[in-house]
Amino acid sequence: MARLGMLIDLSACVGCAxxxxxxxxxxxxxxxxxxxxxxxxxxxxxxxxAVEFRPEQCNHCENPPCVPVCPTGASYQTEDGLVKxxxxxxxxxxxxxxxxxxxxxxxxKNGYADKCTFCSHRLAKGQQPAxxxxxxxxxxxxxxxDDPNSEIAKALKAAKRxxxxxxxxxxxxxxxYLNAPSKKGLTQEVSNS
Amino acid sequence: MTEFYGAPNTGEFWHWTNALHFVLVGLxxxxxxxxxxxxxxxxxxxxxxxxxxxxxxxxxxxxxxAESPARWRFSHIWLFLSFQPGAPIWWGAWGLxxxxxxxxxxxxxxxIVPLRRIPEMVPGLVLLVGSLVALAYPGFALxxxxxxxxxxxxxxxxxxxxxxxxxxxxxxxxxxxxxxRWEVLVAVLSLALLVAYPLTLQGAAREHFNHEGLMGxxxxxxxxxxxxxxxxxxxxxxxxxxxxxxxxxxxxxxxGQFQSPGL
Numbered sequence: 001m002a003r004l005g006m007l008i009d010l011s012a013c014v015g016c017a018x019x020x021x022x023x024x025x026x027x028x029x030x031x032x033x034x035x036x037x038x039x040x041x042x043x044x045x046x047x048x049x050a051v052e053f054r055p056e057q058c059n060h061c062e063n064p065p066c067v068p069v070c071p072t073g074a075s076y077q078t079e080d081g082l083v084k085x086x087x088x089x090x091x092x093x094x095x096x097x098x099x100x101x102x103x104x105x106x107x108x109k110n111g112y113a114d115k116c117t118f119c120s121h122r123l124a125k126g127q128q129p130a131x132x133x134x135x136x137x138x139x140x141x142x143x144x145x146d147d148p149n150s151e152i153a154k155a156l157k158a159a160k161r162x163x164x165x166x167x168x169x170x171x172x173x174x175x176x177y178l179n180a181p182s183k184k185g186l187t188q189e190v191s192n193s
Numbered sequence: 194m195t196e197f198y199g200a201p202n203t204g205e206f207w208h209w210t211n212a213l214h215f216v217l218v219g220l221x222x223x224x225x226x227x228x229x230x231x232x233x234x235x236x237x238x239x240x241x242x243x244x245x246x247x248x249x250x251x252x253x254x255x256x257x258x259a260e261s262p263a264r265w266r267f268s269h270i271w272l273f274l275s276f277q278p279g280a281p282i283w284w285g286a287w288g289l290x291x292x293x294x295x296x297x298x299x300x301x302x303x304x305i306v307p308l309r310r311i312p313e314m315v316p317g318l319v320l321l322v323g324s325l326v327a328l329a330y331p332g333f334a335l336x337x338x339x340x341x342x343x344x345x346x347x348x349x350x351x352x353x354x355x356x357x358x359x360x361x362x363x364x365x366x367x368x369x370x371x372x373x374r375w376e377v378l379v380a381v382l383s384l385a386l387l388v389a390y391p392l393t394l395q396g397a398a399r400e401h402f403n404h405e406g407l408m409g410x411x412x413x414x415x416x417x418x419x420x421x422x423x424x425x426x427x428x429x430x431x432x433x434x435x436x437x438x439x440x441x442x443x444x445x446x447x448x449g450q451f452q453s454p455g456l
Contacts, residue, residue, distance in 0.1 A: 015198065020198055033202060034201065034202060037201055038198040038199060039195060039196075039201075040197065040198070041195050065338075065339070069281070071270050071280040072269045072270055072275055072283075073275045089266070090263060091263050091266050092263040093282055094211070098341065101452070102456065103201035105202060107206065110262075111263035111266070166340070188454070188455055189456055
């Protein structure tokens with residue numbers, strides 16, 4: 001089976017948020033909630049400054065903490081490694097929202113946990129996720145991480161370094177970042193204050 | 194400085210109704226435990242506690258149903274007999290259901306003759322197991338969220354102990370004198386946990402706790418300390434202990450939704 005994942009090249013991302021808009025439109029994401037958003041941070045100190053535009057969404061973790069806490073089995077992993085929610089089974093208890101380290105889930109006003117699906121309805125038609133298709137700088141690559149001939153696997157193989165969010169959590173995210181502006185990797189919030 | 198286009202879903206995901214549930218499930222589980230123990234010991238007061246346990250379980254389930262944005266799927270947790278051992282809420286749901294079934298058998302046998310053939314020991318034991326699960330579940334439901342540092346492993350102790358404090362306080366308030374020494378003991382245990390908990394917090398979690406919850410925590414702690422000290426005036430002690438435990442559980446649920454920095 002495929003192991004679907006997404007690569008985001010931060011050196012190509014210009015923070016235009018076309019992906020966030022496309023996601024919102026494609027998936028009819030309600031106002032006040034997001035399946036995808038852009039985090040923008042300054043990196044470095046003057047005169048050596050850069051900005052990190054970092055799109056974030058569900059990481060479709062290989063070891064997703066949101067799945068085992070679901071009391072009805074509504075949250076599940078597909079054979080392709082997508083983490084999905086069966087809205088017909090979901091009781092909107094919020095356990096998965098609490099468990100997600102990436103703030104990627106929310107309770108939809110229609111009464112179920114909602115999140116990025118990598119546009120699985122588009123994948124079923126042989127299309128790319130809306131965020132990938134709409135990205136004007138081709139910063140996003142989507143595909144099978146296990147297929148050595150896929151574009152994503154080749155890009156990963158060629159990369160000197162790649163990063164994921166919160167690697168310390170052991171969730172093994174499948175949204176992978178390349179070319180973070182800081183040579184130390186992705187920026188991190190260290191304290192709220 | 195961090196800015197966003199679109200926003201991560203960092204808002205409160207559990208609201209006051211959920212905090213109320215975390216109080217009610219403690220009352221329901223704790224009362225079911227008292228009812229189970231009294232039933233197994235054939236205590237003359239057992240019937241009153243079985244009634245109380247049943248009412249509290251029904252009330253808790255009603256609150257959950259009423260606050261749920263998925264009311265018509267609420268029964269799915271039991272309906273399809275799904276087995277989700279990694280989900281504390283699954284355990285809690287079945288613990289409450291088993292307890293409610295046991296209380297129903299104990300209460301209905303007065304009117305339904307065939308139920309009298311079941312020895313009280315059987316529903317008593319079911320009630321004991323169900324109540325222990327219901328007592329333990331809230332702590333697990335919080336502590337399982339490893340990126341929410343205020344809900345650390347201390348929750349596994351604080352939630353069952355404060356549940357016992359609440360129900361023993363109620364037992365005292367309704368005139369069960371046997372609860373007095375237990376209530377004082379549990380108040381002292383709760384107080385020890387209250388003192389220890391802030392010491393287990395570090396960095397941003399401690400900062401957030403000090404900023405958002407310290408005053409409430411202090412008031413809850415004071416009430417519980419008075420409950421432990423007022424053993425000569427048990428009804429006042431019970432009332433204060435009940436208020437302190439309710440406030441503490443409420444506060445931990447609401448303030449604890451803080452996500453650890455790192456993104």
